[in-house]
Amino acid sequence: MISKRYALLAATAGTFALTACTDPMTGDPNRTRTGALTGAAIGAVLGGTKESGSDRLKNAAIGAAIGAAGGAVVGNILDKQAAELRGDFGNGQIEVVNRGNDLLVRMPQDILFATDSTAVASGLRSDLGVLAANLNRYPNSVVEVQGHTDNTGSSAYNLDLSQRRAQAVTAILASNGVSSSRLRAVGMGEDSPLASNLTPDGRAQNRRVDIIIRPTN
Numbered sequence: 001m002i003s004k005r006y007a008l009l010a011a012t013a014g015t016f017a018l019t020a021c022t023d024p025m026t027g028d029p030n031r032t033r034t035g036a037l038t039g040a041a042i043g044a045v046l047g048g049t050k051e052s053g054s055d056r057l058k059n060a061a062i063g064a065a066i067g068a069a070g071g072a073v074v075g076n077i078l079d080k081q082a083a084e085l086r087g088d089f090g091n092g093q094i095e096v097v098n099r100g101n102d103l104l105v106r107m108p109q110d111i112l113f114a115t116d117s118t119a120v121a122s123g124l125r126s127d128l129g130v131l132a133a134n135l136n137r138y139p140n141s142v143v144e145v146q147g148h149t150d151n152t153g154s155s156a157y158n159l160d161l162s163q164r165r166a167q168a169v170t171a172i173l174a175s176n177g178v179s180s181s182r183l184r185a186v187g188m189g190e191d192s193p194l195a196s197n198l199t200p201d202g203r204a205q206n207r208r209v210d211i212i213i214r215p216t217n
Contacts, residue, residue, distance in 0.1 A: 074215050078103055081138050081213070088130045091123075102214045105131060109148070109165070109207035118164040120172060128169065131211065132176030140217050144184045145170045146210040150203035151190040163187025169209055 082098040085105065089096070095106040112124050120128065135143060147162030147169075166185035174180050195202035 074217075075100070077138065077140075077215065081134065084137075085131070085134055088134065089127050090130070091127050094127060102212055105211040105213070107169075107209045107211070108204070109209060110204060112169070112209055113165060116161070118161070118168045120168055125172060128172045129176050132173045132178050135173065135178050135182070135213070136176075138213075139179075139182075141213050141215050142182050142184070143173070143178070144186055144212045144214070145173070146186045146188050146192075146212065148188045148192055148206060148208045148210065149190050150193070150206040151197040152203065155190055159187050159189035161187075162189050165209060169211070 078098050078100075082096050082103055085096045085103075091111065093108055093111055095104070097104040097106065107124070107127075112120055114121070135141070145166045147164075147166035149158040149162050151158070163185065164187070166187055170183045170185040174183060190197070190206070193202075193206040194208070195205040197203050197206060
């Protein structure tokens with residue numbers, strides 16, 4: 001069991017990681033610092049458990065140092081990868097969001113596909129090539145391609161369409177050299193909306209492909 005003292009340490013460090021790691025000039029989150037502090041909190045807790053040995057305070061400090069180093073490395077990689085993607089994409093409608101533990105690349109469906117089509121628009125193939133090149137420069141990750149729709153039509157049709165669209169994007173990434181072992185296509189259908197389906201603007205936001213890049217080390 002983890003003592004109350006170390007549970008409190010984890011909670012305090014985790015809270016600090018989430019609230020204090022912003023650039024004072026831009027307000028943007030600094031994922032390197034966030035990763036370091038989160039890793040330190042986890043390392044401190046694991047080092048401070050009974051199973052870690054009799055000198056728990058010393059082991060907690062060692063665990064914090066190791067966790068901070070590992071978290072900082074992952075955070076720095078995500079920061080760099082996100083910056084490169086934002087600079088390389090030729091379409092301003094593509095979002096790149098660094099969520100701390102992974103990267104989210106969001107492509108509106110309407111720039112990728114014609115209505116009811118699973119053929120990727122020719123203008124977006126070059127951007128998927130840019131994404132593939134980036135993934136090949138950063139090989140230590142797995143990539144989940146999620147297709148999303150609005151609620152127009154039957155849910156069964158939307159689920160199937162979203163799956164086939166996710167597979168179409170995944171196939172282009174694979175054809176550009178991304179290892180198929182890293183790729184997973186998932187159809188989400190209409191089940192994960194970003195906005196209300198009651199308005200045209202809301203439905204447009206819900207029609208999208210989300211590409212989630214998760215580091216593996």
